[in-house]
Amino acid sequence: DVKVTQSSRYLVKRTGEKVFLECVQDMDHENMFWYRQDPGLGLRLIYFSYDVKMKEKGDIPEGYSVSREKKERFSLILESASTNQTSMYLCASTWTGMGNSPLHFGNGTRLTVT
Amino acid sequence: QKEVEQNSGPLSVPEGAIASLNCTYSDRGSQSFFWYRQYSGKSPELIMSIYSNGDKEDGRFTAQLNKASQYVSLLIRDSQPSDSATYLCAFSGASKIIFGSGTRLSIRP
Numbered sequence: 389d390v391k392v393t394q395s396s397r398y399l400v401k402r403t404g405e406k407v408f409l410e411c412v413q414d415m416d417h418e419n420m421f422w423y424r425q426d427p428g429l430g431l432r433l434i435y436f437s438y439d440v441k442m443k444e445k446g447d448i449p450e451g452y453s454v455s456r457e458k459k460e461r462f463s464l465i466l467e468s469a470s471t472n473q474t475s476m477y478l479c480a481s482t483w484t485g486m487g488n489s490p491l492h493f494g495n496g497t498r499l500t501v502t
Numbered sequence: 503q504k505e506v507e508q509n510s511g512p513l514s515v516p517e518g519a520i521a522s523l524n525c526t527y528s529d530r531g532s533q534s535f536f537w538y539r540q541y542s543g544k545s546p547e548l549i550m551s552i553y554s555n556g557d558k559e560d561g562r563f564t565a566q567l568n569k570a571s572q573y574v575s576l577l578i579r580d581s582q583p584s585d586s587a588t589y590l591c592a593f594s595g596a597s598k599i600i601f602g603s604g605t606r607l608s609i610r611p
Contacts, residue, residue: 430603431590478545488553490536491599493545
């Protein structure tokens with residue numbers, strides 16, 4: 389079974405703090421993704437990565453950056469957290485040939501910025 | 503036109519009945535289609551993948567794909583209260599997977 393692990397289930401941070409959200413997958417997947425999910429807005433793609441040290445912007449990259457130094461780990465960074473980044477953050481991974489492979493999600497991190 | 507459209511619901515179905523969830527998509531080049539179930543406060547969980555036209559059955563779930571009409575549906579037979587959740591359809595786009603906003607399903611006892 390694919391396991392995608394997000395480091396924190398709940399996180400509370402203050403405005404202006406630098407925030408790291410960590411994600412690790414154990415299935416040697418090439419592709420990893422960060423989404424945020426908000427009521428009424430659905431899942432929105434922030435960043436994704438096809439390989440180590442590679443990253444691509446998704447639909448809403450502003451205010452975020454990512455790091456992929458190892459194949460199994462994909463980190464989302466909020467350089468200076470703001471209240472509008474309060475959300476549920478979901479990490480996902482899949483094999484190469486993404487067109488035929490579903491995403492496998494981690495348990496999510498509910499981030500509150502005060 | 504949105505890339506994928508789902509009725510947001512809520513869809514209320516009596517226990518034991520068939521729940522029918524529908525999704526339309528705009529990209530004719532899509533090859534892969536998925537249904538996810540998401541309980542409140544939890545992450546999406548893959549329940550069905552379908553890649554070719556027709557029906558695919560897995561237990562109480564049946565996914566139906568019609569590429570000519572660009573729709574995919576999910577039938578849940580013998581609906582149970584534990585099926586109450588939001589159901590997301592998704593399909594493979596040019597370089598990513600596109601998600602619908604989900605249909606909230608409520609199974610009433």
